[in-house]
Amino acid sequence: MSTATPEGGLHQRMLDTLGESIASGRLAPGSRLTLEDLQQEYGVSRTVARDTMRVLESMNLVYSRRRVGIVVQDPRHWNVFDPKLVHWRLLSERREAQYASLTELRIAVEPIAAAAAARRATHAQRGELGALAAELRRLGEAGDLEAFLAVDIAFHRLLLHASGNEMFAAIDEMVAEVLTSRTQQGLMPFRPEEAALKAHEDVAAAVSRGDTNKAEEAMHRVVVEVRQAMGLD
Amino acid sequence: MSTATPEGGLHQRMLDTLGESIASGRLAPGSRLTLEDLQQEYGVSRTVARDTMRVLESMNLVYSRRRVGIVVQDPRHWNVFDPKLVHWRLLSERREAQYASLTELRIAVEPIAAAAAARRATHAQRGELGALAAELRRLGEAGDLEAFLAVDIAFHRLLLHASGNEMFAAIDEMVAEVLTSRTQQGLMPFRPEEAALKAHEDVAAAVSRGDTNKAEEAMHRVVVEVRQAMGLD
DNA sequence: ATGTGCCTTTGGTCATACTTTTGCGACGCA
DNA sequence: TGCGTCGCAAAAGTATGACCAAAGGCACAT
Numbered sequence: 001m002s003t004a005t006p007e008g009g010l011h012q013r014m015l016d017t018l019g020e021s022i023a024s025g026r027l028a029p030g031s032r033l034t035l036e037d038l039q040q041e042y043g044v045s046r047t048v049a050r051d052t053m054r055v056l057e058s059m060n061l062v063y064s065r066r067r068v069g070i071v072v073q074d075p076r077h078w079n080v081f082d083p084k085l086v087h088w089r090l091l092s093e094r095r096e097a098q099y100a101s102l103t104e105l106r107i108a109v110e111p112i113a114a115a116a117a118a119r120r121a122t123h124a125q126r127g128e129l130g131a132l133a134a135e136l137r138r139l140g141e142a143g144d145l146e147a148f149l150a151v152d153i154a155f156h157r158l159l160l161h162a163s164g165n166e167m168f169a170a171i172d173e174m175v176a177e178v179l180t181s182r183t184q185q186g187l188m189p190f191r192p193e194e195a196a197l198k199a200h201e202d203v204a205a206a207v208s209r210g211d212t213n214k215a216e217e218a219m220h221r222v223v224v225e226v227r228q229a230m231g232l233d
Numbered sequence: 234m235s236t237a238t239p240e241g242g243l244h245q246r247m248l249d250t251l252g253e254s255i256a257s258g259r260l261a262p263g264s265r266l267t268l269e270d271l272q273q274e275y276g277v278s279r280t281v282a283r284d285t286m287r288v289l290e291s292m293n294l295v296y297s298r299r300r301v302g303i304v305v306q307d308p309r310h311w312n313v314f315d316p317k318l319v320h321w322r323l324l325s326e327r328r329e330a331q332y333a334s335l336t337e338l339r340i341a342v343e344p345i346a347a348a349a350a351a352r353r354a355t356h357a358q359r360g361e362l363g364a365l366a367a368e369l370r371r372l373g374e375a376g377d378l379e380a381f382l383a384v385d386i387a388f389h390r391l392l393l394h395a396s397g398n399e400m401f402a403a404i405d406e407m408v409a410e411v412l413t414s415r416t417q418q419g420l421m422p423f424r425p426e427e428a429a430l431k432a433h434e435d436v437a438a439a440v441s442r443g444d445t446n447k448a449e450e451a452m453h454r455v456v457v458e459v460r461q462a463m464g465l466d
Numbered sequence: 467a468t469g470t471g472c473c474t475t476t477g478g479t480c481a482t483a484c485t486t487t488t489g490c491g492a493c494g495c496a
Numbered sequence: 497t498g499c500g501t502c503g504c505a506a507a508a509g510t511a512t513g514a515c516c517a518a519a520g521g522c523a524c525a526t
Contacts, residue, residue, distance in 0.1 A: 009509070011287075034476065045511040050280070050477090051287045054244075058288040058317070066477045067519045080403045081314030084291070101400045108345035108401075112337065167334045168341075170313045242478070267507065278480040283508090299508045300488045 014042050014052045016088075022061050023085060024092035027072050033062075034069040059085055086174055090181070102178050107223045109171060110156070113163035114203055114219035115212040120164035126208040129158055133204035140192040148192060149183045155200060159219075162207070182229065196225050247275050247285045249321075255294050256318060257325035260305050266295075267302040292318055319407050323414070335411050340456045342404060343389070346396035347436055347452035348445040353397035359441040362391055366437035373425040381425060382416045388433060392452075395440070415462065429458055 008016075018038075021027045038049040053070050056062045060077045064070045078085060080101075089098040121129070132155040139148040156179065157172045202218035241249075251271075254260045271282040286303050289295045293310045297303045311318060313334075322331040354362070365388040372381040389412065390405045435451035 011509085036476080047280070047283070047510055047512090051283065051509095053477095054284045054287050055291045058291055064477065065519080066517075067475055067521090069476065076399070076402070078399075078403075079315060080399050082291075082312060101398050104345065104349065104398050105342075105400050108341045109338075112341035116337065165334050165337050166309070166311075166313050167338050169309070170311075244478085269507080279482090280479060286508095297508065298488085299486070300490095300506055302507065 010042075010044050010048045011051050014038075014044060014048060015055055015084075017042075018052060018056065019059075019061065019084060020088045020091055022056070022072055023088035024094065029072050029074045031072040032069045033072075038070075061085070081170075083173055086177075090177060095181075099178060099181065102174050103226060105171065106175055106178065107227055109168055110159070110175075110223050111216045111219040113160050113165065113168045114207060115216040116163035116165055116168070117159050118207045118210050118212040118215040121162035121207055125158060125162040126204075129155065129162070129204040129207055132158065133201045136192075136200050137197045140197050143191050145183055149179060153179050155204075159203070159207070182226075193225070196222065199225070243275075243277050243281050244284050247271075247277060247281060248288055248317075250275075251285060252289065252292075252294065252317060253321045253324055255289070255305055256321035257327065262305050262307045264305040265302045266305075271303075294318070314403075316406055319410070323410060328414075332411060332414065335407050336459060338404065339408060339411065340460055342401055343392070343408075343456050344449045344452040346393050346398065346401040347440060347448040349396035349398055349401070350392050351440045351443050351445040351448040354395035354440055358391060358395040359437075362388065362395070362437040362440055365391065366434045369425075369433050370430045373430050376424050378416060382412060386412050388437075392436070392440070415459075426458070429455065432458070 018027075027033075035046060035049050035053070038044075038052070039046055042049070053062065053064060057064060057070075059079045059082050060073055062070050062072055080086070086098065086102070089095070092098075117125070117129075132151055135151050136148065136155060139151060153176045156175050160172045160175065161169045163169065199218050199221040203215055203222065206212075206215035206218055251260075260266075268279060268282045268286070271277075271285070272279055275282070286295065286297060290297060290303075292312045292315050293306055295303050295305050313319070319331065319335070322328070325331075350358070350362075365384055368384050369381065369388060372384060386409045389408050393405045393408065394402045396402065432451050432454040436448055436455065439445075439447035439451055
């Protein structure tokens, strides 16, 4: 992804390049940079170099100290929930580790989000969820994987938002990336399994009638299927 | 609060003040600022004002456009997992909403983290977890709430790290803040309940012998107790 | 070997100037 | 009167150069 984003300001380009380098491990923890070096390497002014480092610092990817320079932080300090960092990690060779973490996060969050949605979703959201589940079955049985993916993403995204918990809603982009990658890497069966279609329908039905326990249980069935498909067991 | 952190760089102070204003809603979404205004108001140079805005922009608390200025974003775009934002929200009047979200997140994550720890914790971590559980019982029965809190935090923090999932580990500070506030606001019983002590011990024991199901179930007992104590049911 | 103090490196902050984008109003045309 | 076009000015984006403050490291003295 060397010439990935020719558009965007200088600051944005530099941030993406550097962020990706750090996220991928090409710039190892403990590596030291100086503003001077960065100005030269990226051909930008001190202003832009500083802005970039400030953002990276706020994500805890680096810290800066006088007389030392800018130092790449140990990964255990990174703000691993920052969508930018998640994106960079998914671009790197360590993609699999990021997928594994995200999948485990989904397994934790989505069932509870389903229960929350059963409690708090609006009338419109409950209806829409049912419609998406029905559409999933139609597309699944037709074997249209691409359209299936789009609706699957819409289903999970809607559920996370309907949970009424803004922290659950905030992981929607990450879930979408996981689902997309699973399809693209051919980890989906040629036709979605009957059990998966049924589970999605059960979630929608349980949310619709406000049955928190059943919603949680059904969503649990959805995500454990994912865990198995990704070989995390 | 207002004069909370006299130390720290100019940038840091300005960031905290502004971030708190936005997080609390005192600066409503759609509000427009300019670098010029901010320089004057905080008595800082353009450099510092820009650095601050860049960080707020990277958290999606604001966006900036030429000829318009810096605009406060709608809350639905905020990076609600950024520890800085979580902290600011906990300082605001809307504290309760943040606690509710965090508690629900704990309910989702901690049982799965316990199961993961049962699979992946090191020998040392398993031992330490058991020691902390025993210490919890001792302090709980002695009624020393303050020491109990410290060990409780250590217990949950260790478990999240032992899960081997860096995203789970990353919420440790937030969990610590929730636990602390619960004690400070007198939401803890004078003496921790027997069931809670037992549940912690069961978690440690299950993790120790690698029993993922039992670890998950026991941690579930721990967190539903929390949900009830915070009146979320 | 140890402590102590200067010296130089490097980020932190400030001031200023120029560039680029763009909202909006003024003006003209139909 | 309504609509489109052009241009101005406001505000962020970028660049430059200067000075301040901290702090690592070395030399020197003890």
